[in-house]
Amino acid sequence: MRGRSLSATLAIAFGAITFVVFALVGSMLYYALERQVMQEDDNDIVLISRHVRRLADELSSVPDLREHAARLVSQVLGHREMALRILDADRHLLIQHNAERLGDGASLPVWMQRVPYGERITANALARWQDASGGPMHGIASELRLRDGTTVTAIVSRDMTYRRLLLVHYRDRLYAFGLVGMLLAFVLGWMLSSVALRPLREIAASAATITVDRLDTRIEVQKVPSELRALIESLNAMLDRLHRGFERLSQHTADLAHDMRTPLGNLRGATEVALARERTVDEYQTLLASNLEECERLSRMIESVLFLARAEHPQFVTRLRVLDANAELTRIAQYFEGVAEEANIRLHVEVDGTAKLQADVELFRRAVNNLLANAMRYTPPGKAIVLRATQMAKATRITVANEGTAIDAALLERIFDRFYRADPARKSDSKSAGSAGLGLAIVRTIMELHGGTVHAESDAVSTRFILTFPCRL
The missing domain is CATH 3.30.565.10 (Histidine kinase-like ATPase, C-terminal domain)
Structure with a gap:
């Protein structure tokens, strides 16, 4: 089975790493921004609730409260998402501004607890809920006390729909940028790896030209990256060993053929001379003895060559x-x-x-x-x-x-x-x-x-x- 391209592998790795990095960094930025935005909005609700309580402390009665309603409402003016509602002890509406999404006053105890008068208003008193349309809402219900001792309830709320949409839009952009960055990293990684791997292709092309007849050819090392220099030097060293091995094998073969030719020539020459005419029994015996001596010489030579061949085998055993x-x-x-x-x-x-x-x-x-x-x-x-x-x-x-x-x-x-x-x-x-x-x-x-x-x-x-x-x- 054909292996996957190294360029493709590197490009996919670059793209995956880029996506993971973008995802991690984007998630951290998103959650950091979400926390900061929510914290600032909640702090605005807390501060406005405190201002409303402080203004109410200066009012003497409910009629005075109605008369100075503009001062109280001014705390949320300019904030399209902010709403204010003030209820009396019987849950009757006294003042409201942009409070249509708060529901009626009778539903207050179900989803919100009031901050008692005299207790500091903090972010811990924030309530979070959804309105009838499913929009997110944050708010604080705090108890106010007028100078005549009348107790009323002020509800300061904020519609968080816009903030949520802003954060969702920001998150979607992060995802989009992450995908674009991944694709860009893949393309650039492919191009970069193709350029970086060009020396390997050149090495492969150079190695392909080396054949048995050209074992003296070597791969050039001058223009290659330093990381590949050791590889090329190892390949060249291997070629040197192969070249020397082939030269020794060729020389040994030639020497063996030369040395075997002498006793074979002696055998043939002596036999041809003996067959040229009739010989006596003693002459034939002398010829056979000479031929036997040459055969023994050939036998020793072959046995020595076989021993050397066996000794070079990795599984040769010594006791x-x-x-x-x-x-x-x-x-x-x-x-x-x-x-x-x-x-x-x-x-x-x-x-x-x-x-x-x-x-x-x-x-x-x-x-x-x-x-x-x-x-x-x-x-x-x-x-x-x-x-x-x-x-x-x-x-x-x-x-x-x-x-x-x-x-x-x-x-x-x-x-x-x-x-x-x-x-x-x-x-x-x-x-x-x-x-x-x-x-x-x-x-x-x-x-x-x-x-x-x-x-x-x-x-x-x-x-x-x-x-x-x-x-x-």
Whole structure:
């Protein structure tokens, strides 16, 4: 299933975030404005009620109240939503202004409690109700006392319909602005993300041009944002590794084909010569022995290549155990003793008494065997090869040292490459006939499987191959 566009995802996220922010901010502003407007309107009702009471305190009787009705009504004049009604003790109407929506006086006890005379008029005495048409109303009923002791009731109210409509209109505008802002953020987010993601599209286009034939091509990093620089550097590093891997694979394939061609050529040439005319039984036996030797050489080469391929697989298993360095090196020296005597080479084993290591016994023996076989090829007759084990604080070192011609320092690392031989002239000599240039490569692979290292040192005195096994004891 095709994934959603990153530009669309970012644009939707921008729009959603903008809407949520607008909604939260708008709601806070709306409720803050509503509270402030209601509080100011309610304060006006409280203040007008107090003024009406103070004016009533100066009036002597009900007739005097009627006579000065204009003074009382003047408190609500100029406010279209404000209303005033004054009732006597029997709920009879004495004065009113704009009070048609208050209902009749008899309904007063149902929805409103009077503030007794002498008690301070505050916003806590406000009553909230709806008129017959459903409009919101706020008001205060307070008790007034004239100088002759007559008690009347003053009702100061305010029609809140206009305020409600104003707040509803403000809220609707906030919603509209929020939707417009969300759409604008979506469009701008789409445009911005498209521009911001252009380097990714350019990277994808550049990567699409890289093929097996163009693995040396790299993605440019000069004009990309700093956030993508690490990604491009990682991709280029991956391409470098792939390029080196393909080059090594091509080189190994060519080297393997070249090295296999020699024994196959020998087999074919010897067989063609033998078939050119009748041969004696001894000659045929000699031919078969020679062919068998070439077959064994091919078999060793193929087996070495297969081992290297299996060792590079992540699921290759090593069975580690503690080994006595002295016993293992002595066993290997005894195995090569007969070959060494024929070549007039002396073998010595020098081991610290407590030298031990943790390794796979088969792989350890194979690594040391390869080093010893390599040393015997290039050790002159009458010289010695030393197998040495040294116990260190955090590692155990196995050294195979032989006297002979020194190896050029520039070649000491390359000699561990597959199919590489330090001296090209030795490729076809008798000592190198059994070597395919894979022995030292196998040694390095074995050490990598053990988490250790291998390196070579060479001078006029001797050439030394050193295996370093990490100490896990």
